[in-house]
Amino acid sequence: MSSSTTSVSQALHWRYATKKFDTRKIPDATWEVLRQSLSLTPSSYGLQPWKFVVVENPALRAKLKPHSWDQTQIVDASHLVVFTHRTEITEADVNRFTQLISTVRGVPAEKIEPYRQMMLGGVVKGKDAAGQKEWAARQLYIALGQLMAVAAVLEIDTCALEGIDPAKYDEILGFKGTGYQTVVACALGYRATDDQYAQAQKVRFPTDQVVTKL
Amino acid sequence: MSSSTTSVSQALHWRYATKKFDTRKIPDATWEVLRQSLSLTPSSYGLQPWKFVVVENPALRAKLKPHSWDQTQIVDASHLVVFTHRTEITEADVNRFTQLISTVRGVPAEKIEPYRQMMLGGVVKGKDAAGQKEWAARQLYIALGQLMAVAAVLEIDTCALEGIDPAKYDEILGFKGTGYQTVVACALGYRATDDQYAQAQKVRFPTDQVVTKL
Numbered sequence: 196m197s198s199s200t201t202s203v204s205q206a207l208h209w210r211y212a213t214k215k216f217d218t219r220k221i222p223d224a225t226w227e228v229l230r231q232s233l234s235l236t237p238s239s240y241g242l243q244p245w246k247f248v249v250v251e252n253p254a255l256r257a258k259l260k261p262h263s264w265d266q267t268q269i270v271d272a273s274h275l276v277v278f279t280h281r282t283e284i285t286e287a288d289v290n291r292f293t294q295l296i297s298t299v300r301g302v303p304a305e306k307i308e309p310y311r312q313m314m315l316g317g318v319v320k321g322k323d324a325a326g327q328k329e330w331a332a333r334q335l336y337i338a339l340g341q342l343m344a345v346a347a348v349l350e351i352d353t354c355a356l357e358g359i360d361p362a363k364y365d366e367i368l369g370f371k372g373t374g375y376q377t378v379v380a381c382a383l384g385y386r387a388t389d390d391q392y393a394q395a396q397k398v399r400f401p402t403d404q405v406v407t408k409l
Numbered sequence: 410m411s412s413s414t415t416s417v418s419q420a421l422h423w424r425y426a427t428k429k430f431d432t433r434k435i436p437d438a439t440w441e442v443l444r445q446s447l448s449l450t451p452s453s454y455g456l457q458p459w460k461f462v463v464v465e466n467p468a469l470r471a472k473l474k475p476h477s478w479d480q481t482q483i484v485d486a487s488h489l490v491v492f493t494h495r496t497e498i499t500e501a502d503v504n505r506f507t508q509l510i511s512t513v514r515g516v517p518a519e520k521i522e523p524y525r526q527m528m529l530g531g532v533v534k535g536k537d538a539a540g541q542k543e544w545a546a547r548q549l550y551i552a553l554g555q556l557m558a559v560a561a562v563l564e565i566d567t568c569a570l571e572g573i574d575p576a577k578y579d580e581i582l583g584f585k586g587t588g589y590q591t592v593v594a595c596a597l598g599y600r601a602t603d604d605q606y607a608q609a610q611k612v613r614f615p616t617d618q619v620v621t622k623l
Contacts, residue, residue: 198412198420198562200442206411207442207449207559228414228421234616235421237557239571241612247620255623292612299612329543333550337569340554343451345421348562350411355551357453368623398455398506398513402448406461409469409582 203348208397210347213354213382215390216272221383225349226274229383232345233276236338240314242292244284244331245338246375248277248368255367262363263380268354273384277364278339279375280331283324289314332378339381346383356380417562422611424561427568427596429604430486435597439563440488443597446559447490450552454528456506458498458545459552460589462491462582469581476577477594482568487598491578492553493589494545497538503528546592553595560597570594 221229233247250256253270260269269275281288293311297304322330343353357379364370364377386393399405435443447461464470467484474483483489495502507525511518536544557567571593578584578591600607613619 198416200438200563202412203559203562204442204445207445210449210451212451212455224414228418230616230620231418231421232558234613234619235424235611236554237424237426237569239569241426243614243619245619249620249622251622295614296612299610329546333547336547336550337554337557340450340551340556341558342554343551344446344555344558345417345562348412348417348559349414355451355453396513397449398510399448400457400509402444405448405457405459406444406463408463408465 198348206347206350207344209350210343210353211392211395211397213268213272213352213384213386213390214266214392215387216268216352216382216384217387218271219273219385221273221351221385225351228349229274229342229346229351232342233338236334236341238334238337239330240292240310240317242284242288242314242318242334244281244288245335246279247338248279250275250277250368258367259359259364262360262367263356264358266354266356266358268356268382269380271384272354272382275380275382276342277368277377277380278335279370279377280328280335282328282374282376284318284322284327284331286315286319289319335378339379342381342383351383352386354382356382412562420561420564421558423564424557424567425606425609425611427482427486427566427598427600427604428480428606429601430482430566430596430598431601432485433487433599435487435565435599439565442563443488443556443560443565446556447552450548450555452548452551453544454506454531456498456502456528456532456548458495458502459549460493461552462493464489464491464582472581473573473578476574476581477570478572480568480570480572482570482596483594485598486568486596489594489596490556491582491591491594492549493584493591494542494549496542496588496590498532498536498541498545500529500533503533549592553593556595556597565597566600568596570596
């Protein structure tokens with residue numbers, strides 16, 4: 196059953212970049228849907244060049260804070276998700292995916308071969324190192340957008356955290372040498388009753404200027 | 410009122426990259442929420458460096474198709490949204506935004522000055538031309554992720570279209586010289602009953618491998 200247009204519209208207006216979280220924890224059943232939101236995110240070719248790391252350890256969170264403009268959401272929010280992508284997209288990544296297609300859908304490898312070649316041409320051979328990283332980073336931003344929207348309709352607060360030092364995150368979280376690297380993070384939980392930004396008027400250019408027709 | 414975890418989870422599983430749309434049109438009330446989803450998308454600093462162009466004109470859609478790997482969604486879907494960002498982020502863009510903050514929230518310009526300086530340092534002076542474009546493109550991908558998630562909970566089908574020729578889009582849609590350029594597109598509408606992909610098993614790496622804990 197779909198959600199009503201009214202409730203979704205309300206959720207999108209209710210959402211804001213939460214500056215101050217309180218200590219309430221997201222219930223397991225709700226968190227499960229947010230986890231699913233991450234792994235079900237659509238990606239280019241379906242390649243899923245990512246890993247999402249939920250930092251629970253308070254000591255690690257405390258270490259990340261100074262590398263995140265000292266934003267308190269890093270330590271206060273119920274959940275902190277760090278978005279990482281493959282440092283490099285190789286033929287092995289493509290093969291891992293085509294093998295998964297073959298297993299899940301029961302399709303023989305030779306039928307997937309043209310698609311495998313398309314991915315190799317498009318992402319592995321067709322992009323240089325910087326191009327691969329940027330392609331992968333964009334996929335992470337789809338996941339970020341989907342996660343924040345899904346959270347809003349579930350009445351979970353979020354704050355995207357772009358102002359982080361990815362290299363420091365990689366160091367502190369031990370990503371170096373794992374084949375994954377940090378791009379962005381997102382805090383999730385519940386707004387504190389005294390977060391003054393919760394009441395602030397949303398600042399948006401008029402929809403008619405931003406969404407136009409041709 | 411929030412949506413139920415069950416209905417949101419079902420929506421995320423129901424969604425797939427729709428290959429074949431039928432001719433049904435998205436009702437106005439539903440489209441209005443999808444439009445809002447675009448303009449309410451969270452962005453870095455709140456700067457909204459974007460314009461979303463809904464291509465209604467069938468002749469224009471037909472012209473775009475050959476520059477979109479001939480995907481039929483371009484002409485068949487109820488709505489086709491082209492995601493564009495500012496070709497360059499200038500001090501004028503930042504000023505336009507701070508003026509809006511001042512107007513909407515009734516805050517005097519001098520109180521916003523530190524924030525204005527932060528944005529100038531972070532995006533206008535702090536990034537070269539390529540860095541600005543990539544920063545802006547990532548913001549568009551938040552909008553894309555949010556749009557697809559919101560559509561799913563409203564039982565609207567989508568297909569993100571990354572396989573397009575942005576330069577040709579700019580030419581055909583007359584964006585050259587407007588200060589905006591195409592990055593990606595998204596088709597929205599209703600899956601055709603004979604779209605074989607609608608029944609295909611979703612191919613995802615196990616959630617426990619993709620969402621990990623520390």
